[in-house]
Amino acid sequence: MTAESTLSAEALAADRLQRARAALQGVEVRMGAPSQGWQAPTFPCAENLEAVIPAGLRRGQVVSVTGSTSLMLALVAEASRDGAWTAMIGMPHVGVVAASRRGIELSRLALVPYPGVHAAAAAGACLEGMEVVLLGEGLALSFADRRRLMTRVRERGAVLVVAGPWEGAHTSLTVESHRWLGLGAGDGRLRERQLTVAVGGRAHGNARRVTLTLDEDSGARWVRPGVRQTLGVHQTLGVNQTLGVNQTLDEGVA
Amino acid sequence: MSAPAVVVTVRRAVLWVPDWPVVAAMVAAGVGADAPAAVLHGRGLVAVSAAARRSGVKRGMRKRVAQRTCPEVELLPHDEGRDAREFEAVAAAAERVVAGVEISRPGLLMIPADGAARFHGSEEALAEALVTEVAAAGYECAVGAADGLLAAIMAARSSALVPAGHSQEFLAPAGVQSLSLAAMERTQRTAVDDLASVLTRLGIYTLRDFTALPAGDVLARFGQVGMWAYRIARGEDVRPPVLRRAEEDIAVEYVFEDPAQRVEQLALVAGLVAGQLDQALLDAGVRCGKVRITARTERGESLERVWRTDVGSRAGAFGRHMTDRVRWQLEGWLSGTGQGGGPEPAPLMSLGVTAEDVVALGAEQNYLWGGTSGADSRAARSLDRVQGLLGAEGVLTVSEQGGRSPRDRVLALAWGQEAPPARKVAHPWPGRIPDPAPATVLAIPEPIAVLDAGGSPVVVNRRLALSAPPTWVRHLVTSPKHRRPDEGGPIYGEVVPVDSWAGPWPVVERWWSEDGSRSAYLQVALDDGPALLVAFSDGGWVLEAIYD
Numbered sequence: 001m002t003a004e005s006t007l008s009a010e011a012l013a014a015d016r017l018q019r020a021r022a023a024l025q026g027v028e029v030r031m032g033a034p035s036q037g038w039q040a041p042t043f044p045c046a047e048n049l050e051a052v053i054p055a056g057l058r059r060g061q062v063v064s065v066t067g068s069t070s071l072m073l074a075l076v077a078e079a080s081r082d083g084a085w086t087a088m089i090g091m092p093h094v095g096v097v098a099a100s101r102r103g104i105e106l107s108r109l110a111l112v113p114y115p116g117v118h119a120a121a122a123a124g125a126c127l128e129g130m131e132v133v134l135l136g137e138g139l140a141l142s143f144a145d146r147r148r149l150m151t152r153v154r155e156r157g158a159v160l161v162v163a164g165p166w167e168g169a170h171t172s173l174t175v176e177s178h179r180w181l182g183l184g185a186g187d188g189r190l191r192e193r194q195l196t197v198a199v200g201g202r203a204h205g206n207a208r209r210v211t212l213t214l215d216e217d218s219g220a221r222w223v224r225p226g227v228r229q230t231l232g233v234h235q236t237l238g239v240n241q242t243l244g245v246n247q248t249l250d251e252g253v254a
Numbered sequence: 255m256s257a258p259a260v261v262v263t264v265r266r267a268v269l270w271v272p273d274w275p276v277v278a279a280m281v282a283a284g285v286g287a288d289a290p291a292a293v294l295h296g297r298g299l300v301a302v303s304a305a306a307r308r309s310g311v312k313r314g315m316r317k318r319v320a321q322r323t324c325p326e327v328e329l330l331p332h333d334e335g336r337d338a339r340e341f342e343a344v345a346a347a348a349e350r351v352v353a354g355v356e357i358s359r360p361g362l363l364m365i366p367a368d369g370a371a372r373f374h375g376s377e378e379a380l381a382e383a384l385v386t387e388v389a390a391a392g393y394e395c396a397v398g399a400a401d402g403l404l405a406a407i408m409a410a411r412s413s414a415l416v417p418a419g420h421s422q423e424f425l426a427p428a429g430v431q432s433l434s435l436a437a438m439e440r441t442q443r444t445a446v447d448d449l450a451s452v453l454t455r456l457g458i459y460t461l462r463d464f465t466a467l468p469a470g471d472v473l474a475r476f477g478q479v480g481m482w483a484y485r486i487a488r489g490e491d492v493r494p495p496v497l498r499r500a501e502e503d504i505a506v507e508y509v510f511e512d513p514a515q516r517v518e519q520l521a522l523v524a525g526l527v528a529g530q531l532d533q534a535l536l537d538a539g540v541r542c543g544k545v546r547i548t549a550r551t552e553r554g555e556s557l558e559r560v561w562r563t564d565v566g567s568r569a570g571a572f573g574r575h576m577t578d579r580v581r582w583q584l585e586g587w588l589s590g591t592g593q594g595g596g597p598e599p600a601p602l603m604s605l606g607v608t609a610e611d612v613v614a615l616g617a618e619q620n621y622l623w624g625g626t627s628g629a630d631s632r633a634a635r636s637l638d639r640v641q642g643l644l645g646a647e648g649v650l651t652v653s654e655q656g657g658r659s660p661r662d663r664v665l666a667l668a669w670g671q672e673a674p675p676a677r678k679v680a681h682p683w684p685g686r687i688p689d690p691a692p693a694t695v696l697a698i699p700e701p702i703a704v705l706d707a708g709g710s711p712v713v714v715n716r717r718l719a720l721s722a723p724p725t726w727v728r729h730l731v732t733s734p735k736h737r738r739p740d741e742g743g744p745i746y747g748e749v750v751p752v753d754s755w756a757g758p759w760p761v762v763e764r765w766w767s768e769d770g771s772r773s774a775y776l777q778v779a780l781d782d783g784p785a786l787l788v789a790f791s792d793g794g795w796v797l798e799a800i801y802d
Binding site for chain 1: 287460623629630633635639643648649651652660689690692694723742754778779783799802
């Protein structure tokens with residue numbers, strides 16, 4: 001008898017689960033945003049950015065980047081190369097050649113350099129039809145506009161990368177320092193850069209710091225030692241080595 | 255050597271206009287037909303008129319040698335587009351005599367002779383009719399007929415009618431150099447010229463000697479080019495003539511009774527013209543990939559732009575789409591805000607739209623991998639909406655072009671508009687700022703102060719030496735990203751220490767023209783901050799780009 005009752009309870013539970021799923025599907029169809037419609041939950045992202053966004057560039061999320069246009073471009077480059085359309089709104093000074101070198105496909109890129117008072121409408125329209133939208137700094141967006149844009153990003157399964165702070169961003173990346181390698185005192189050229197990025201935001205716990213190398217250039221290690229030392233050398237040059245030099249000097253004098 | 259095999263050929267007549275490039279250039283430049291003239295391409299002459307040849311100017315001469323030989327010779331620029339365009343008149347004249355012709359290259363027409371000769375009575379009659387009709391159009395030409403391609407071309411050069419089946423005898427005494435006459439493209443012609451020179455050095459001077467070689471050996475020694483030449487020399491055809499049918503452009507033109515100046519007036523006409531073009535496309539059962547909009551002004555200038563369209567012929571959509579494009583183009587131009595500094599605004603006399611890239615309805619090509627993706631058309635629709643909100647120049651598409659400074663390397667056009675880049679990327683561009691490219695390129699350079707250790711401004715002297723190593727940089731108070739150009743003079747802020755720097759790299763551009771520039775670039779890495787690209791010109795430093 002007990003066996004029979006557990007069996008009927010299990011059947012009941014399965015039935016309830018099925019009904020719940022059907023109801024959920026009905027709601028999704030009514031709202032016109034079935035989450036299964038997104039082919040993949042994340043956009044592809046470059047390997048060296050894994051430290052910065054370990055979960056990848058997730059659809060439906062907002063990423064705010066402060067202090068580096070290159071980092072914005074690098075975040076979305078793989079997605080664009082993979083076939084996503086990209087809009088850059090309110091970024092009149094973006095370096096198109098840099099975008100192209102990072103891997104953004106220029107034939108699938110549209111710039112809206114000066115949206116003016118229509119910033120919210122333009123961003124909304126772009127989110128309707130494009131998967132990756134980049135917003136520049138200083139756009140005329142009210143708090144309500146921002147909430148609305150976030151909702152739309154979630155509905156469309158797009159991704160919004162914003163320059164400057166953005167309340168409620170899932171990930172917020174703040175570039176704290178740049179360090180360029182390859183320049184000397186009048187010679188060399190810019191070759192490789194290291195960014196220190198503070199990663200925070202709603203989807204993360206406490207902020208953590210990550211060092212990221214962009215524009216990796218193996219030739220940068222070959223700069224003459226007197227001109228500019230690489231970061232690695234700085235770090236390993238500890239107290240002991242300095243002491244060692246002093247000791248040998250003392251011995252020499254003695 | 256085996257007995258000459260039977261070769262299958264098409265009997266064809268060839269119409270040849272001697273020295274076509276120079277004839278076309280003289281017509282276009284309005285030079286009299288008896289004046290000495292030549293067409294110059296690169297370092298040598300490519301075509302020489304009869305009068306110039308009489309005074310000793312030859313093909314392949316250098317410009318200076320030609321001018322010394324005949325000081326009054328008129329040197330005209332080379333333009334393949336012009337050659338093809340002008341030849342249209344000759345082709346049209348020939349088409350009044352025969353039904354279909356093939357333009358092998360500008361200057362040379364090919365006509366299948368059998369049917370046409372039967373219609374006109376004889377080949378002589380056909381040749382006479384062709385020469386008369388082309389002469390009426392204002393050009394001198396020669397007509398010949400023979401079996402096979404090379405024989406027909408050679409016959410035209412000597413105005414001969416070679417009887418059927420005698421092509422091989424006609425060709426036999428000709429030199430191997432004549433093979434290049436049958437080559438229609440420049441690359442093919444160079445390959446055949448090389449072949450001819452090798453044959454001459456091997457002691458094979460005439461086509462008779464060449465065709466006496468075994469075919470297998472020719473293929474083994476000279477490859478595909480050799481085999482092609484061998485078949486041509488035997489009087490064979492490589493391919494049958496491809497006939498063209500004359501087709502009218504699908505175009506609509508509206509001529510204003512009074513010159514139009516007001517935008518509202520133009521908008522109305524734009525709607526009308528777009529509707530007419532839509533109807534014309536529907537009537538012809540085609541759709542178009544591009545539309546060329548041409549507006550002519552009172553002063554005789556014309557404003558032309560090409561817009562891409564993928565709206566197809568959905569009822570009314572195409573008309574509305576094109577109305578917007580026409581209105582944007584004219585509005586931007588009449589208000590003088592159009593890009594690229596077009597002609598002076600003036601009242602319009604006429605407005606024309608022409609359909610380009612025309613394909614039959616239902617015959618549109620899909621992409622290689624899958625059809626026109628839904629994502630593309632969705633993106634295009636949303637960009638059209640933004641463009642409706644902000645105007646044509648509100649949404650830009652960008653592409654890379656050649657140039658030295660980061661700003662010069664970008665070509666930005668209104669979304670949907672098409673234009674070729676002004677400068678080619680493939681050219682070398684010595685002195686270009688090396689990669690990596692800056693991520694922020696200021697649309698208008700901002701003044702910046704570059705100071706030495708003592709705080710006085712650094713200058714670059716005539717010999718491109720810096721007065722002192724740059725130690726400090728002073729930005730403007732307002733961040734260059736947010737500063738509007740109309741906000742008064744520069745106000746500098748705190749000084750920032752320079753970590754390392756490289757340069758100066760001098761770039762002198764277009765000194766011969768008004769938009770020439772002379773500047774020296776400096777890459778400056780700031781302490782713990784982004785690197786900057788600054789330029790020194792006219793005694794002051796400007797911030798060109800930020801590597802942020």
